[in-house]
């Protein structure tokens with residue numbers, strides 16, 4: 001029988017499993033042409049069943065999202081049985097485990113993380129997407145302790161823009177907005193704002209504002225909008241969270257108000273930088289290195305890379321760019 005993962009041979013060297021969630025297994029891999037580490041999310045189509053559309057949703061969304069606080073998609077490989085997503089490697093694991101390890105975060109550490117979360121969400125909203133499953137399990141830490149958002153399986157891009165209503169009730173109950181769990185129509189971006197309020201509370205307190213083992217009781221607490229503020233919280237953080245955890249979505253803070261909120265701009269006095277730091281134009285050095293390797297002219301290589309087919313060329317380009325942004329030599333490992 002052919003060896004497992006035959007489709008990856010020569011492209012990636014597979015190592016140990018580094019995570020799993022529901023219907024996916026995530027393994028550490030090495031991109032053979034650059035030597036860079038990647039995370040390979042492996043899904044079995046049969047096991048996915050009617051969750052397969054979620055994977056397609058995630059792939060299409062991640063192809064359009066390119067941002068310093070979103071886990072980068074480098075390549076997609078699809079076979080009869082499997083779907084492989086080659087993703088940016090985040091060695092420091094989930095924000096969830098980081099909070100648990102420290103009980104709760106001090107306000108200035110929480111602020112640094114929350115600015116990165118707001119940056120990622122403001123960017124996806126500007127691209128017309130709502131994430132709809134924001135929680136610390138879906139925020140990973142890279143080697144520089146920067147947050148990277150994952151799991152766009154539930155994200156939505158409503159036809160005709162973000163003002164249009166969504167209906168599917170989804171995401172994790174404890175982070176779900178009241179309007180979302182009451183089955184009413186809702187605006188995805190407003191539901192994301194509520195989830196970010198829950199996230200900020202989790203960062204500052206180390207536990208959830210609304211919690212109950214029984215789902216119906218949990219829903220009642222969420223719809224009441226009543227939660228406890230522990231004594232260590234500052235007045236400003238309590239005010240900010242109360243503006244985000246408004247049961248009525250109309251009176252909730254908007255993402256535009258959030259990026260320049262005083263609690264977020266404290267000590268920096270500049271609004272959260274939410275635009276992508278990635279340039280639209282192609283990087284000359286990377287194109288040159290790839291052209292030499294594949295024996296093509298720079299013009300031919302530019303034309304091929306620009307198509308962003310999310311094939312091995314796309315992953316090689318992005319990983320060379322990563323090397324450059326980390327100040328490493330823009331060099332491919334020459335195959336024997």
Ligand SMILES: [NH3+]CCCOc1cc(-c2cn[nH]c2)ccc1C(=O)Nc1ccccc1
Pocket residue numbers: 018019020021022023024026038039041071087088089090091094137138140150151153
């Ligand atoms: N809660 C996260 C578990 C590990 O999952 C991932 C890890 C990485 C990762 C690890 N290192 N670098 C990136 C990249 C992506 C995922 C992921 O998308 N997981 C997932 C999401 C929804 C359903 C099933 C699985």
